[in-house]
Amino acid sequence: MTADARDPAALLQLSYAELSARADELRAAREGGTLARPALARKVALLSGSTTQYLARLLDLFLFESGIDAALYEAPYGSLVACVLDPDSELYRFQPDVTLLLPHARDLGPLPDVLAPADDVARSVERAAGAWVELWQTLLSRSHTQIVHANFELPLLRGLGNLEASLPFGPLAFVRALNAELARRRIPSVHLLDLEYLTSVFGLERAVDARNYYLSKQHFSFAFLPTLCLALARQVALHAGLARKCVALDLDGTLWGGTVGDDGVERLALGPDSAEGEAFQDFQRYLLRLKQRGVLLAVCSKNDPENARAPFERHPHMLLKLDDIACFVANWEDKAANVVRIAETLNIGLDSIVFVDNSAEERHRVRGALPAVHVLDLPEDPADYARALDAGAYFELAELSSEAAARTLSFTEERRRVETQRTFTDYDAYLRSLELRALVGPIGAADLPRVCELIKRTNQFNLRTVRHSEADLIRLLAEPENVGFQLSLSDRFGSYGIIGVVLLTKRGDALFIDTWLMSCRVLNKGVEQLVLGRMLREAAARGARRLLAEYRPSAKNGMVRGLYPRLGFRPLSEDETGSSYELSLADPPPALPHFIEEREAPPA
Amino acid sequence: MTDPTFAKLQQVFRQVFRAPSLELREEMTAADVRGWDSLKHVELMVAVESAFGVRFKTAEVASLENVGALLGKLRQKLAR
Numbered sequence: 001m002t003a004d005a006r007d008p009a010a011l012l013q014l015s016y017a018e019l020s021a022r023a024d025e026l027r028a029a030r031e032g033g034t035l036a037r038p039a040l041a042r043k044v045a046l047l048s049g050s051t052t053q054y055l056a057r058l059l060d061l062f063l064f065e066s067g068i069d070a071a072l073y074e075a076p077y078g079s080l081v082a083c084v085l086d087p088d089s090e091l092y093r094f095q096p097d098v099t100l101l102l103p104h105a106r107d108l109g110p111l112p113d114v115l116a117p118a119d120d121v122a123r124s125v126e127r128a129a130g131a132w133v134e135l136w137q138t139l140l141s142r143s144h145t146q147i148v149h150a151n152f153e154l155p156l157l158r159g160l161g162n163l164e165a166s167l168p169f170g171p172l173a174f175v176r177a178l179n180a181e182l183a184r185r186r187i188p189s190v191h192l193l194d195l196e197y198l199t200s201v202f203g204l205e206r207a208v209d210a211r212n213y214y215l216s217k218q219h220f221s222f223a224f225l226p227t228l229c230l231a232l233a234r235q236v237a238l239h240a241g242l243a244r245k246c247v248a249l250d251l252d253g254t255l256w257g258g259t260v261g262d263d264g265v266e267r268l269a270l271g272p273d274s275a276e277g278e279a280f281q282d283f284q285r286y287l288l289r290l291k292q293r294g295v296l297l298a299v300c301s302k303n304d305p306e307n308a309r310a311p312f313e314r315h316p317h318m319l320l321k322l323d324d325i326a327c328f329v330a331n332w333e334d335k336a337a338n339v340v341r342i343a344e345t346l347n348i349g350l351d352s353i354v355f356v357d358n359s360a361e362e363r364h365r366v367r368g369a370l371p372a373v374h375v376l377d378l379p380e381d382p383a384d385y386a387r388a389l390d391a392g393a394y395f396e397l398a399e400l401s402s403e404a405a406a407r408t409l410s411f412t413e414e415r416r417r418v419e420t421q422r423t424f425t426d427y428d429a430y431l432r433s434l435e436l437r438a439l440v441g442p443i444g445a446a447d448l449p450r451v452c453e454l455i456k457r458t459n460q461f462n463l464r465t466v467r468h469s470e471a472d473l474i475r476l477l478a479e480p481e482n483v484g485f486q487l488s489l490s491d492r493f494g495s496y497g498i499i500g501v502v503l504l505t506k507r508g509d510a511l512f513i514d515t516w517l518m519s520c521r522v523l524n525k526g527v528e529q530l531v532l533g534r535m536l537r538e539a540a541a542r543g544a545r546r547l548l549a550e551y552r553p554s555a556k557n558g559m560v561r562g563l564y565p566r567l568g569f570r571p572l573s574e575d576e577t578g579s580s581y582e583l584s585l586a587d588p589p590p591a592l593p594h595f596i597e598e599r600e601a602p603p604a
Numbered sequence: 605m606t607d608p609t610f611a612k613l614q615q616v617f618r619q620v621f622r623a624p625s626l627e628l629r630e631e632m633t634a635a636d637v638r639g640w641d642s643l644k645h646v647e648l649m650v651a652v653e654s655a656f657g658v659r660f661k662t663a664e665v666a667s668l669e670n671v672g673a674l675l676g677k678l679r680q681k682l683a684r
Contacts (some may be wrong), residue, residue: 017619019650055641209660216646296669 006037007374008065008233009392016222023061039069040240045096045145047075047083049104058225062233067242067351077217080107084139098236099139101149104131104219108152108178112169121168128521129181136190140388147190148235153180153199156208191398193231202227234396242351244374246296246326246393247287248342250357251308255320256280257382261307261460261520261556271317279382284319286386291324295395298327298342300355302362302523303501304460304558305330332411332523332559335362336430337371341406354394356385359521361491404488431526431595434491438527440534441601443477443484443501450498451486454517459556462517463549463563464578481506482514483538488601489522496522500531510548510582511539520559526594532567534593534596535596536585545585552578609656609679616655620648630672640655656682 011019029035033239044063046052052074063070073081073094080103083089091099109128112121136147155171164172179196199207202224209221220228237243252259257269257276269277291297299319301308308330312322322328327345329338335357351373357363358378367375378445379388443451452470461464468476476477476482487500499522503515513535518527539547549564565571569581614628621639634640640648649665652658652674658681668674 016647020647021619021622051643054647211665212646214662215665218646222647222650310683 005393006065006067006371007392008062008230009374009394010377011062011065012226012230013525014442015108015225016225018057019061019226023057023204023486026061026064028058035064035069039064039067040242041071041100041237042240043071043073043094043096044066044236045073045075045091045094045099046102047080047091047099048102049080049107049238050102050213051077051217051303054218054222055220055225055229058229059232062226063139063236066237067232068233068236068240070236071432082134084135087142090368095143096145099143099145099147099237100232100235101135101147103150103152105152105155105175106213106219107558108175111171111174114169116169121174125174125177125181128178129185132182133185133187136187140187140189145189146239148193148232149182150193150195151182153195153204153207156204191234191235193331195228198227199224231393234393237396238396243396244354245294245348245352246342246346246390247354247356247395248288248298248300248339248373249287250304250359250362251301251311251330253358254356254378254385255284256315256318257312259520260311261303262457265310265315266313268315270311270315273317276382277317279385281317281319283382283385286390288319288324290395293395293400296326296346296348297324297575298346298353299325299329300335300338300342300357301330302335302520303330304556306558307556314533332520334365334369334430334524336366339366339370339373354389358387364433365508368430400426434595436489436491436525436596438530438598439488439490439597439601440485440530440598443473443486447486447498453500454498454501454519455515458517458519459554460520461523462554462557463513464515464552465554465557466515468515473503476503476505483542484515485534485538486601487518487527489525489527489596500527502531504535504536506542506544507548509545510547511535511542511544511546513550516549523559526596528563528567529594530596530598531546536583539585547583547585549583550578551581551582609682610675612655613652613675613678616651617648618652620644627669630670630675633669634670652678658682 011022014022023540042063044059046056046059048055056074058073060070060072064307073091073096074089080091080101083091094135109131110124112124136149139145139147152175154175158170158172160167160170160172164170167173168177175196183192207220207224207227209218212218212221234243249255252261255270257274257280258267260268270280272278272281287297299308303389309322309328311318312320313324327342329341331338338349339353339355343353350370353373355363355366355373355375356378357366357375363375363378366373374392374394376389376392378385420473448470452473455468455473473484477484479522482503482505484501484503486498486502489496489500496519500518501515502513503513504511516531518531535547547569549569551564553561564581567583569583572580572582574580610628614626617628617637618624618626621637621644623638626637634645646665647659653660656678658678660677664677668677
């Protein structure tokens with residue numbers, strides 16, 4: 001078994017052939033006693049109107065990826081009702097924890113006659129539902145099982161055309177009424193699987209396959225089986241206590257468009273002023289609905305805490321408020337460590353968390369470090385965010401009580417612990433796995449537009465926030481006492497483009513760091529260490545004996561307040577305009593480790 | 605054997621029956637291949653359909669006697 005998919009939703013990406021191969025591997029591993037991961041043992045009975053062989057093999061795989069090592073009992077074809085009614089049937093000897101009832105349209109029984117009076121139709125709906133209710137009761141009286149009962153998909157064929165929707169005796173109206181009646185008469189320990197919804201979203205025409213039925217008595221198409229298996233596996237997992245409870249959310253690019261630290265609250269894309277802003281707002285609306293039914297919302301953001309909170313407090317179109325967030329974590333640390341912190345604060349398992357982040361790299365990091373957390377493959381377009389989260393059906397619940405809905409409230413009150421420093425011993429391994437490559441070189445004419453944009457717009461990782469104009473920059477770079485360089489970065493996910501700008505100027509025996517700014521996306525990847533190494537070499541090449549540096553606080557650059565001391569600089573002086581530091585070349589700090597392959601950019 | 609249809613069909617067989625070294629022969633029948641039962645047969649036909657972009661009629665799926673007959677049907681459909 002491969003270890004990449006630990007949530008069955010990920011299996012939907014695979015073809016039937018691949019799933020089939022994986023299912024075989026799982027069986028072989030189980031027989032050989034070499035299952036890749038521990039899983040809860042559960043007994044699951046499958047009673048279907050179709051042949052179950054295709055479904056059962058796949059279901060086994062979907063269950064295992066849900067954390068369940070299933071013993072499956074498949075009732076013989078055509079014995080769905082008989083094996084429940086017969087007190088001596090195999091079903092009862094098996095003693096299932098969960099029984100899956102999957103009747104299909106051919107088990108509907110006689111449909112009303114054309115032009116049957118409405119009263120007669122209502123009675124036959126009642127009778128049909130009543131037969132299922134009796135079956136549930138019989139099963140429950142003989143077995144301590146949970147029942148998952150799939151309702152009926154809508155009929156594909158419409159002999160009455162559009163009148164099917166209007167006339168009570170048509171098969172369409174009959175199935176709709178029966179599904180509603182089953183929901184109304186549901187009893188405890190019976191849970192309806194909404195096949196009517198599932199087939200309509202998947203496409204009814206693609207979900208059922210008449211030829212398959214004629215050939216092998218399988219009502220559904222092969223293509224639909226994975227979707228059905230995911231829904232069934234979620235139900236079984238739910239009754240094994242394995243449903244997820246919390247969604248951990250990134251902020252910039254996930255809840256709103258833009259970067260709050262750089263763009264400011266006012267310029268975020270959120271709300272009716274832009275198409276993208278509407279999409280972000282709708283995603284928040286969906287999250288709010290999850291929260292109202294008891295899903296915990298947590299924030300996991302790389303940001304200054306004040307910046308991260310600002311939109312919640314004062315953006316006019318922000319639907320989520322701070323009170324909706326059960327645990328709010330915003331800092332510049334490793335996200336995997338922060339997800340662990342969220343789990344601890346909320347006192348839930350890592351396997352209760354779905355991680356939602358628009359950065360492929362953060363997803364890679366969390367997926368690698370915390371396999372129990374489900375990392376959502378977030379689509380690139382915010383218009384698709386809500387559906388991606390919804391389609392995974394991560395937060396199934398058996399019932400909705402007012403207590404469950406109130407759960408988020410108590411978490412909200414308990415939140416906000418003292419922040420503890422927490423490091424991951426395998427962070428280096430993570431950095432190595434990113435395969436970071438840096439190109440460092442002089443600032444050429446072609447680089448000027450991007451470099452000037454960075455100078456103008458970078459607020460957070462900016463040590464002095466000196467906004468040189470393009471003309472100034474060209475003049476400064478032409479003077480022999482100044483040297484500038486720019487740095488671009490790429491990793492296995494792609495290129496970040498130019499992400500750093502440095503301007504150094506000779507002052508007596510020192511080289512002074514006039515400008516050092518970087519995109520905060522690359523923080524904590526070792527780029528600072530790499531840049532420092534480069535500055536030391538530039539200083540040595542110019543006969544300087546030390547580096548001189550200054551941190552000038554601004555409203556937004558709090559994140560680099562402690563940068564120079566952290567890199568080994570010695571404080572010289574401090575006043576209200578800033579702090580000065582130096583680093584002697586005679587006494588350089590040990591080379592700081594980083595995992596970036598550094599290369600010289602070709603001359604522009 | 606350089607016939608691309610034959611080679612591609614062999615690939616499908618190898619994948620469906622998880623037999624990476626399976627050598628397809630025209631006279632081969634279900635009895636010659638481990639696991640080729642009536643249920644697997646439908647799975648095989650669906651895999652062949654999706655690999656070649658063709659569709660077999662119900663009766664065709666039910667009546668094919670050996671690999672040669674399947675190849676014949678397949679070539680006939682691909683030629684259209």
